[in-house]
Amino acid sequence: MFIPTVDIRIVLIVLVSCAVFIPIGYFLCFFITTKKRRIQERESRRAIDEAHAQADRIKKEADLLLKDELLKRKGELERETQETRHELRQFERRLTKREDNLERGVEILSKKERYIEGLQTNLTTKLQEVEDREGQLRRAIENEEKALLKVAGYSREEAEKVLLDRLDKELSKECAKKITSAVNKAKETSNEQAAKIICETIQRCAANHTIENIVSTVELPNEEMKGRIIGREGRNIRAFEKATGIDVIVDDTPGVIVLSGFDSIRREVARLTMEKLIADGRIHPARVEEIVEQTQKEMDDTIKEIGKRVCFEMGFHDMHPEIIQLLGRLRYRTSYGQNQLSHAMEVAELCGLIAGELKLDIKMAKRCGLLHDIGKATGSDVEGGHAAVGAELAKRHEERHEVVNAIAAHHEEVPAETVFAPLVSAADAISASRPGARRESLEKYIKRLEKLEGIAARFGGVKSAYAIQAGREIRVIVDPEGVNDELAHKICYDIARGIEGELEYPGEVVVTVIRETRSVEHAK
Structure with a gap:
């Protein structure tokens, strides 16, 4: 078995290295740590110093702001104090003035009290x-009564009986006269009351009317436009007349052309079409037909809108759409120069006012008046009078019997079956005969004035007569020597009755008789 051996030198080197480097590392770490701590302490002290400096700045700024606020508050307080003092001075002056007025009032009251005391005395x-004179008169009357009784030979009771019998006879005659006068007055008052209701209704109904002709004029921007309207060989004007059914008259009148036609709706369509063509500048047959078709649609919408507005103003929200359309068409219909829509609205208002006076259904009366001429809005292809046509229309659209009969009977073509029929007839006559509502020929107007003056001139004692204010008043001058005051009143009454019997006129005619005596002398 092999056992490795370790070199002793390596071990010694390692031990020596550890003994040397470990203290060095420790000292290096200690030095680095100490340096970092000192750097952090310096930064901390610098941050603290900066914080103290910033706190001082904030404190100084706060002090300045506080001083400014205090100065501002002080200035406001001084102003409020001055205003309060000014108000107090004004209040003090008012109090002083009131005290002066009260003192003067007390003085005046004292004078009045003294004056009243003098009056009482x-x-x-x-x-x-x-009282003393009454006593004297009473005694004198008693003495006179005794003397009269002694002279007449009557006792007091007998004298009273004779006097009462005489008074009874006189009072019987006077009562008979009073009864006769009361009966006659009652007969007159009934007619006067009816006339009063009609007059008050006319006065309370104010309506604006315009008289329309059978021609309309269109202004042109320049004379060159006339040639463009006529077109090459007149093709533009022929296309316009064919599309609208209205004649175009281009003459020497500068700046205008005339549109002529009896159908006012077609004439209005033609006028609007012509204005659009002039504004557009493109005038040729195809463009004419296009604009006419567009204008006719706009006119239908306008007519419908007019009908809706009229129903809204009159308070009718259940009217049939076709009747609304016909009401709008009345705006472009005239009768003797009187606009038919304005006439229908005026008749409706008059019916409402008269119904209110007679305690009738006001809304029903207005409905009858508004629709009474609805037959005039139909085309010429419908046969029959406008009253019968209008009644048939109303019946077809399920209007009530009162409305149908009022339309049919307002010209007395059929019998009146409800109270609203004669009411509509009266209102229609009032609106049509109102001065200025319808045109009157000059010849007829002059003849009426001449006849008015002739009626006044045929009475005895009349020197001259003058019709003034368009025949609504006649002034008669009588001979002061041949006519006295009583006879002047009689002549005035007779002239008024003669005018009522012989003339037909709208409204009323005022008769004024003038009797004047003049004395002239010359100072020399």
Whole structure:
């Protein structure tokens, strides 16, 4: 068996190395550790010093901020103190003023008390004088009664009986006159009350009306546009007239063209189409047809929107869509120059006002008034009068019998079966005859004025008569020597009755009779 041997020299070298290097390593470690600790202590002291310095800076800044805040607070406190002092001074001045006013009031009250005391003293004296005079008058009346009884030969009871009998006869006659007068007044009052309801209804109903013609004008930006509208060999204008059914009049009038046609809806479509073509600038037959079709759709929507708005304003939310469409079409219909939609709305308001006075169903009355001319919105292809056509429309769309009968009977073509039919007739007549609602020819207007003056001039004592205010008033001048005040009143009454019997006129005519006496002298 082999046993390895260890060299003794190696072992000695290892031991010597350990004996040398272990102390050296220990000392190196100790030195390094000590140096690190000193470095850390220096850094710690430097951090502490920096912290102390930063704390001092913060403290100084806090002191400065505190001083600024204190100064600010002090300034605010001083301002508040000054404002408070100012308010206190103002309050003190107001108090002083009130004290002065109170002192003056007390002084005035003292003067009034003294004045009242003086009045009371004078009143007491005068009351005493009145009582003394009453006693004297009472004694004088008793003496006179005794003297009268002695002269007449009647006793007191007999005289009272004779006097009461006479008074009874006179009172019987007076009662008969009063009864007759009351009966006549009651007859007159019934008519006056009905007229009052109508007049108040007219006054409370305010409506705006416009009179439309059968032509519309379109303004042009320049004269060159006329040639573009006419087109080569007139093809543009022919295409426009064919698509719209409206005549286009291009004359020498600068800056405008005229659209003529009896159908106001077609005329409005033509006007809008022409304005769009002018704004667009592209005018040729295909473009004309395209714009006309587009405008017709827009017009249908506009008509429907107008009908919906009218129903909303009138408070009707259950109207059939076709009736709503027809109501919108009334906006573009006229009768004697009066817009039919405005007329229908005015009649509805009048019906509501009259129904309110008569304690009837206001909403039903308005519905009857609004739809009374609905037949006028239908096309020319429908045969029959507008009242019958409108009633048939209302019946077909399940309107109530009151509405159907009011539409059919508002021109008395069929008998009135409900109270709303004559109500609608009255409101329709009021709206149509209102001054300014419908156009009147100049010749007819002049004849009416001449006849009005002629009625007044034929009475005796009338010197001259003048119709003024478009025939709503006539002023009559009478001869002051031949006509006295009582006769002037009678002439005024007779002229008014003559006008009522012979003329037809809207509203009322005021008759004014003037009796004037003048005295003229010349100072020389």
